[in-house]
Amino acid sequence: MSDLTLKTITELREGFRGGEYSAREIAEAFNAAVVAGRSLNAFTVETPELALAAADAADQARAAGELKPLSGIPLGIKDLFATEGVDSTSGSNILKGFKPTYESSVSANLKAAGAGMLGKLNMDEFAMGSSNETSAYGPVISPWKRNDGGNAALTPGGSSGGSAAAVAAGLAPGVTGTDTGGSIRQPAAFTGISGIKPTYGRCSRWGIVAFASSLDQAGPMARTVRDCAILLEAMAGFDPRDATSLNLPVPQWEAGLASDLRGKKVGIPREYRIEGVPEEINAIWDQGIEWLKDAGAEVVEISLPHTKYALPTYYIIAPAEASSNLARYDGVRYGLRDTPQGGNLDAMYAATRAAGFGAEVKRRIMIGTYVLSAGFYDAYFTKAQKARTLIKRDFAEAFQQCDLILTPTAPSAAFGLGEKMSDPLAMYLNDVFAVPASLAGLPAMSVPGGLDSQGLPLGLHLIGRELDEQGVLNAGLAIEERAGFNHRPARWW
Amino acid sequence: MSVNADQVRHVARLARLALGDDEIDRMVPELNNILGWVEQLGEVDTDGVEPLTAVIENHLRLRDDVVNDGNCRDDILKNAPDAQHGFFAVPKVIE
Numbered sequence: 360m361s362d363l364t365l366k367t368i369t370e371l372r373e374g375f376r377g378g379e380y381s382a383r384e385i386a387e388a389f390n391a392a393v394v395a396g397r398s399l400n401a402f403t404v405e406t407p408e409l410a411l412a413a414a415d416a417a418d419q420a421r422a423a424g425e426l427k428p429l430s431g432i433p434l435g436i437k438d439l440f441a442t443e444g445v446d447s448t449s450g451s452n453i454l455k456g457f458k459p460t461y462e463s464s465v466s467a468n469l470k471a472a473g474a475g476m477l478g479k480l481n482m483d484e485f486a487m488g489s490s491n492e493t494s495a496y497g498p499v500i501s502p503w504k505r506n507d508g509g510n511a512a513l514t515p516g517g518s519s520g521g522s523a524a525a526v527a528a529g530l531a532p533g534v535t536g537t538d539t540g541g542s543i544r545q546p547a548a549f550t551g552i553s554g555i556k557p558t559y560g561r562c563s564r565w566g567i568v569a570f571a572s573s574l575d576q577a578g579p580m581a582r583t584v585r586d587c588a589i590l591l592e593a594m595a596g597f598d599p600r601d602a603t604s605l606n607l608p609v610p611q612w613e614a615g616l617a618s619d620l621r622g623k624k625v626g627i628p629r630e631y632r633i634e635g636v637p638e639e640i641n642a643i644w645d646q647g648i649e650w651l652k653d654a655g656a657e658v659v660e661i662s663l664p665h666t667k668y669a670l671p672t673y674y675i676i677a678p679a680e681a682s683s684n685l686a687r688y689d690g691v692r693y694g695l696r697d698t699p700q701g702g703n704l705d706a707m708y709a710a711t712r713a714a715g716f717g718a719e720v721k722r723r724i725m726i727g728t729y730v731l732s733a734g735f736y737d738a739y740f741t742k743a744q745k746a747r748t749l750i751k752r753d754f755a756e757a758f759q760q761c762d763l764i765l766t767p768t769a770p771s772a773a774f775g776l777g778e779k780m781s782d783p784l785a786m787y788l789n790d791v792f793a794v795p796a797s798l799a800g801l802p803a804m805s806v807p808g809g810l811d812s813q814g815l816p817l818g819l820h821l822i823g824r825e826l827d828e829q830g831v832l833n834a835g836l837a838i839e840e841r842a843g844f845n846h847r848p849a850r851w852w
Numbered sequence: 853m854s855v856n857a858d859q860v861r862h863v864a865r866l867a868r869l870a871l872g873d874d875e876i877d878r879m880v881p882e883l884n885n886i887l888g889w890v891e892q893l894g895e896v897d898t899d900g901v902e903p904l905t906a907v908i909e910n911h912l913r914l915r916d917d918v919v920n921d922g923n924c925r926d927d928i929l930k931n932a933p934d935a936q937h938g939f940f941a942v943p944k945v946i947e
Contacts, residue, residue: 460927559908573907603910671890682867689868691940696933704945709870721869725879726886728867729855738853739890744903746896751904783882784889800907825908 363388364529365847368432368586371532375421375431382417382431382475386410389433389477389531396530398852399500401521403438404446405478413475420473427473429593435531437522438479439486440466440577441566449568450482450494450518453715454694463566464598465535465577472593477531481521484717485685486542486570489789490779491520493719498776501550502528502848506814513773513815516546522580523550527848533581533590537567539574540673541769541793544805547580548768548818551807551846553835554580555587558825559800560605562591563598571680572603574673574797584806584835588612591828607826615829618837621655625834626761630666631792636770640817643808644767647819647838651765654837659761663753668746669795674787675730675743676798682727685720688712722783751799758824763834766792768805768818792820802828806835807844816846853891854884 363371363385374380390407410433417430441447441459448454462470470476483493491499491514501515501524515524519536523546526534536543538556547554555578562577569575579590592612598604627648632641648658690696690711697710716724730739757764770791779786796803802825805818819838823831855863857876860883864871871879929935934942 457931460924460930560910599913599915602912603906603908605908605910606913665896668893668896671893674886675890675893686868690933691942692928693931694933698943702943704943705868706870707943708868709865712868713870716869721871722879722882722886724867724869725860725863725883729863729883729887732863732866735853741903742893742896742898743890744905745898745901746893747904747907748901749896749898751907784885798907 364392366532367582368532368589369583371432375417376426382414382421383411385431386414386433386475392530393477396528396852399502399524399528400497401481401499401524401528401530402435402478403448403450403481403496403521406445406476410475410477413473417473428589429469430473432473432532433475433477434469435477435480435522435525435534436466437519437535437537438482439537439568440535441568442466442476442479445479447479449486450484450496451715451717451720452495452695453688453712457693461566464563464600465567465594468596469535469593474593480519480525480534483518483520484720485568485681486518486537486539487681487719487723488517489541489545489786490514490774490776491517492776492780493717495717499524500776501773502852503550503773503815504848504851511775514549514776516549516773518542519546519580523547523552526550526552526580526582528852533579533586535577535594536580537575537577538797539571539677540797541790543578543580544793544803544818544820545769545790547805549773549816551816551844552580552582553584553587553804553806553839554578555591555804555828555831556797556802557591557595557828558605558802560603561595561828563596563601563604565598565600569684571677572684573680574677584832584839585613585616587804588616588832610829612829612832616836617833618840619655620651620834620837623656623763623830623834624761625651625656625658626661626757626764627658628661628663628666628757628764628766630663631766633770633791639811640767640770643817643819644765647765647808650838650841651834653841656834661757661760661764663757663795665746665749665753666795669750669798670787670791672743672746672750673794673798674726675739676747678723678727679731679740680727682724682731685724688715719783747798750795754799754801762824763830764822766820766822768792768820772811772813772815772817796822801825802831804831804835806838806842808838808842809844810846853887855880855887
């Protein structure tokens, strides 16, 4: 039996259903890989017993002829998802020890589809970061190394850094991520895997710890586009407990996969040619354009004139919503409590929050509180909401001329741990290509394009019309088939 | 607009974050750097533009006015740092 941890979800599903191996064998292989991969720091909690229990149920279901869509498939779950009875801490000290008494809708959907859970995945604290370095558990180390002979530890990206590293290193065949301003797509690009953020409202936010509620969306990360389609189908769906959940049937994205793009128009936004971006990024973008043409698409130049303002807009709206959402961490209902000697209730709140939040989270709470405060609300928050309207309008106008948009996923390959931590703005700029689609609520996906001269993966980014995940997946598949990306990091861990 | 240490201290109080003087001092230039950068939005002509409140068209749903959860007090208190007699316990509020 070949190494099960090298297989895709599609392959595992086929092998399991065909009786080549049992679900228990799959779960045992991945449980062992999780243990062997501890030096990557990808998991915050390991739950091998849950993976085995689901596997045994899957083996019984197979014997009884009652297979579910994800029977036999073990997954990693980002720590931002509430998982019943299992520590769910959002990468933060303030939630240390928090064991939810309920299950998030998305992870419950995956469980109901037969999937098992290998453990919880490390992430930037409250999903605030692009390198996984703000986690209270310490950074995740990317399985990738530069080919320069050096041994520099690289970031897997963030905030879904543990998710990305786990898939890239073969510790899990697929995982959940969440994406507020690129947190699925940028780490997918940095680690040579695929990931899709669906249309806002496709996946329920119920039970996902809130960062910026108008932007947060869950989505899958996996080795292939087909695997992403399989997982997204199981994750998505209407949930009355989330007021922004879309009451629409879940399309059969996997069955709908088709890489023939004849009749499709792909827009190339001229504002995404940004000065200072390495030539290799533009080269892979040009290559992506050729691949889509080869798949039959017509390529047209488009304009998204407010692109430049997307990041500043995001860095008003997201911290504002975060400062409001994170007000709940007060030491009363869950997590950490720090009461200064003789301190009153107010002192307890302030001491608990000072002790429990890390530097980046405090910074964003401060920015958010400031832009929402009396006298500044209109100048910052309302202004940003208006700019967001214009950014969304840009996309609506562009989609009159094209069906899809192709851009690079990130302005660089993975950077070294520590390289950007001293400069918050440099870190924020890493999401320059990812954030506009988040502000517009659009489905967007990163697929591997190739390697740069240092041997590191570069991603291509597809943005679709709202609710057109199928179009995004299909174009992703067309790139995947042509890129033939089958590089894996050489194992050192 | 830029902020000084007193304003940062005020914002920290609004946000219920106990920050020491050295943290306040460190945060002043950091916040000014970020605020200075987001202020480029001032260039954008937003006259007559409605602020975006719902990114995907959706209608708030109504549900029947019936109890649909509850009876889970122990679950709710389960993660409390201090729960007493079926309540969340906090430091004394009234002297």
